Amino acid sequence: MKISEKLLQVKEIYKTYGEGQSETAALKGITLDVFPGEFLGIMGASGSGKTTLLNCIATMLKPTSGQILLEGENISSFKGDQLAIYRGSKIGYLFQEFELLDNLTARENIILPMSIHGEDPKKQEVHLQKLAKQLDIEEVLNKFPSQMSGGQKQRVAAARALISNPSIVLADEPTGALDTKNAKKLMGKLSSINQTEVATILMVTHDANAASFCSRILFIQDGVIFHEIRRKVPGETQNAFYERILTVMAQLGGGNNNVL
Ligand SMILES: Nc1ncnc2c1ncn2[C@@H]1O[C@H](COP(=O)(O)OP(=O)(O)O)[C@@H](O)[C@H]1O
Ligand SMILES: [Mg+2]
Numbered sequence: 001m002k003i004s005e006k007l008l009q010v011k012e013i014y015k016t017y018g019e020g021q022s023e024t025a026a027l028k029g030i031t032l033d034v035f036p037g038e039f040l041g042i043m044g045a046s047g048s049g050k051t052t053l054l055n056c057i058a059t060m061l062k063p064t065s066g067q068i069l070l071e072g073e074n075i076s077s078f079k080g081d082q083l084a085i086y087r088g089s090k091i092g093y094l095f096q097e098f099e100l101l102d103n104l105t106a107r108e109n110i111i112l113p114m115s116i117h118g119e120d121p122k123k124q125e126v127h128l129q130k131l132a133k134q135l136d137i138e139e140v141l142n143k144f145p146s147q148m149s150g151g152q153k154q155r156v157a158a159a160r161a162l163i164s165n166p167s168i169v170l171a172d173e174p175t176g177a178l179d180t181k182n183a184k185k186l187m188g189k190l191s192s193i194n195q196t197e198v199a200t201i202l203m204v205t206h207d208a209n210a211a212s213f214c215s216r217i218l219f220i221q222d223g224v225i226f227h228e229i230r231r232k233v234p235g236e237t238q239n240a241f242y243e244r245i246l247t248v249m250a251q252l253g254g255g256n257n258n259v260l
Contacts, residue, residue, distance in 0.1 A: 151182030
């Protein structure tokens with residue numbers, strides 16, 4: 001795959017929940033591309049459609065209409081093994097609430113997806129050690145989730161999302177359940193893995209601080225993308241980018257979308 005090629009293409013996605021009186025149009029024609037190596041953020045208020053969009057990409061939800069392509073292949077055409085490979089190793093998912101299995105250690109939680117796919121245990125261990133170092137979770141590998149802090153749990157969940165070397169990591173409000181210090185630490189680690197390993201990340205969030213680690217941000221409101229900003233490289237500091245994000249959010253809050 002050439003670096004200029006689109007990794008993920010979302011084309012005119014609509015998603016409506018329910019019928020008749022209880023009908024909710026959550027996504028109203030979302031189109032976006034993700035390029036290899038990008039750290040793309042999608043920002044929007046609660047209820048704007050962020051989770052719906054990620055779950056459509058993850059094939060947990062079926063869009064009402066529209067197409068989603070990963071590496072040029074239409075994901076809605078995947079069946080059987082192809083679908084299992086897509087869910088198990090092409091995408092990695094990082095949830096707000098960690099979603100670790102309580103009766104497994106950190107190590108077991110992380111390698112679980114690899115074990116399912118029959119990966120070579122030696123290779124697994126090398127990759128596990130590397131990720132544990134990058135994410136600063138070496139000391140908790142043999143602990144159970146109940147023996148870890150929230151920050152450690154989320155970094156273990158990040159290792160689980162990355163262990164299969166997925167084409168793309170989908171992160172849904174990954175800092176939502178963390179305090180400021182742990183949120184910063186997680187974002188710093190994800191950002192450095194994004195840069196050193198050329199891992200592609202698509203993160204939805206309503207946290208401007210978390211979003212300031214992204215290379216590009218799309219803003220979503222009521223199921224529609226209405227604005228895009230990109231961190232200027234080189235030169236724009238993370239702080240300056242953060243200020244720019246706040247400006248967009250303030251204008252959004254003031255209902256001045258059309259001035260953007
Ligand atoms: N399973 C569902 N059934 C009905 N409506 C839903 C369901 N999930 C989400 N919605 C509605 O769709 C809209 C978008 O929700 P969601 O994608 O969860 O937004 P976000 O993640 O940005 O908070 C909201 O109005 C929400 O109430
Ligand atoms: Mg959500």
